Amino acid sequence: MTTERRGGVLLATCISTLVVNANTSAVAILLPAISSDTGMDVETLQWAVTGYSLVGAAVIITSGSLGDVFGRRRVFQGGLLLFVASCVLIALSDTGEVVIAGRMIQGASGATILACGLSLLTIAFEGKAQVRAVSYWGAAAAVGAAAGPLVGGVLVDLTGWQGLFWIDAGIAVGCMVLTVATVAESRDPDRPRSVDYAGSLLVALTLGPVILALSKGSDWGWASVATIGCLLVAVAAGVAFVAVERRVSVPLLDLGLLRNRVLVGATIAILIGAGTINALMYVLSLYFQDPDALDFSPLEAGLATLPATVGLVVSAPLVPRLAARFGGRQVVGLGFLVTTVGFAWIGLADASWRYGAFFLPLIAAAVGMGLSNGPSSAASTAAVPASQVGEASGVSNMARYVGAAVATALAATLYSSVTSGQVADGAARADALADGLGTTAWVMAAISAVGVVMAVLMGRHRQPAGTLADSAAAAASVSHTLPTSATPAPSATP
Incomplete structure (x- = not known):
């Protein structure tokens, strides 16, 4: 070429x-x-x-x-x-x-x-x-x-x-x-021509009802027939997914990968990280623009969220060197701890807060996510043989989408239901919005704290050397898993 x-x-x-x-x-x-x-x-x-x-x-x-x-x-x-x-x-x-x-x-x-x-x-x-x-x-x-x-x-x-x-x-x-x-x-001439369409459909059928239940559960009632029915459909689709993946020649998910402790821990960490940060940014975008909160224009709201997104991307390239020096799971654990503190800080928000009060906790949440996200992504490809790197990368990429979908639906429901409930009880809308934001942030803090546990469960694995390519992979980990210097080379033997 x-x-x-x-x-x-x-x-x-x-x-x-x-x-x-x-x-x-x-x-x-x-x-x-x-x-x-x-x-x-x-x-x-x-x-x-x-x-x-x-x-x-x-x-x-x-x-x-x-x-x-x-x-x-x-x-x-x-x-x-x-x-x-x-x-x-x-x-x-x-x-x-x-x-x-x-x-x-x-x-x-x-x-x-x-x-x-x-x-x-x-x-x-x-x-x-x-x-x-x-x-x-x-x-x-x-x-x-x-x-x-x-x-x-x-x-x-x-x-x-x-x-x-x-x-x-x-x-x-x-x-x-x-x-x-x-x-x-x-194309890959050696790959079987079968494609696991059923697996893709069942992933959607598993996630869709869960998101619907999270979105409508407060309106329907969490113990209502509709909510429980959605969850039962999701469970049935999940069971069917496992059955299909055991039978197809080229499965969407190699279930054998789930026996890899490091990969499972890294994948859950990626899911938690992507989910909580996306959920928080979604709710903050609404809160900043609400006339009864900060009443920002869309441009002002975009500028207001910029420190978080820039902090996440700018801090991420520094992470591989930290992981190489102190260990990946230690950096992941520290990252989730910092993120938890940032979320909990936002959980203290009240109607008197102006934008300046959000600045530092936003930076903390973003930097913490940068610390945890890159090493988790690196671990997902470093913990498997060279022949399974592509599959491991696919699993971690799917986890980002799953986390974003489920956590954002949960955050949207919490924010809306707490706000409307407070207003119905006679609270001023500004106070109700702050309570909705605070409740959502506290729940995201609790979920993020689980990431600290995932860091412990991940165990030891190969660490990136901290090259420029590793820094780029860490920065890209907000949206996609890329190979790092710790990823087994294609010539490696399983």
Whole structure:
């Protein structure tokens, strides 16, 4: 492959990754504006966030399998086309239901772009050039995740909330053209052609009812037939998923991986970290913009959340050296402890708090998440033989989507139910909102504290050497697991 074509592959995959991650992190800032235009309440619009993650969890591993079987460039292009279509659908929509549907489609397209884009990149480059290319991809993912809320806030003020989706659609079309011009087709000829579609469907059928129960449980009653019915459907789907994975030739999840203590601990830590930080940022985006709270504009809200996202990304590259010196699980445990303190601090919020009171706990939560997230991701690929690195990476990537979906649904329910309950009891709405935020933050603090336990259960594993590539992988771990210097090389024997 010529240098120009390799450069085109790098550009197309990095730009698409940046756009997908920016789009993902921006949407929570847009929800009040979307609610105002469509007439759908924000509590229901949380499905635009949780639905995205739900579908992403079901698709992230399957999309990689589809690329191996049918061609990585073809599936990557399909993901980009689906992303463009979803952006146009959302931008043209005048109802909340269409926005939610479009975001669910975006969950499938985003997961496909990330999974197949990284595969295309690793095929196009070799050796040290591959390490550099993957590092650039990781940096693009991190920058997109950090910049999303600010970009969303700017565009709401300048173009309306639809502007984000029109611009993203245009950039994705450009990536499609660049892919046609520079990316060669590739597939895995040795891989069986069967794809575990049933496994993907059952993941969605397991998560969907759980999220629905969390979203509606306070309205239906937590012991109601509807809530319990949702949970029973989820359990049945989970049992069916295990049965299917034992039978298919190429399972979505190799159940044997669940015997790996380090991988299980790292995966749960990733799930907790992704879930709690996404949930907190979702609730804070609403609280900052509420007229009875801080009454920020979307731009001001984007700026207000920027210290957290930047703190997460900036602190992450420093983590591999800390892990190499003190040990990965020690850094993970410290990270979750710091995050727990940050969440608990926000749990003390009351109606008199201005933005300055949120600044330090936001930084604490973000830095703590940076400390825990990178080593957890590194552990997930370091703890398995070279032949299982791809599967372990897929499991940890699915965990991010699962955590984000479930924790955000839980946070949305807590925030809404506590606020409405306080108002019904005669409290001023400003006080009720602060109580809703505080309760949500305390629950996220409790969940984050479980991460300290996961750090202990993870056990010992190989540590990254602290290279520049390791720093890029740590920064990218907010959205995707990348190999590190601790990951077994392909030539290694299981």
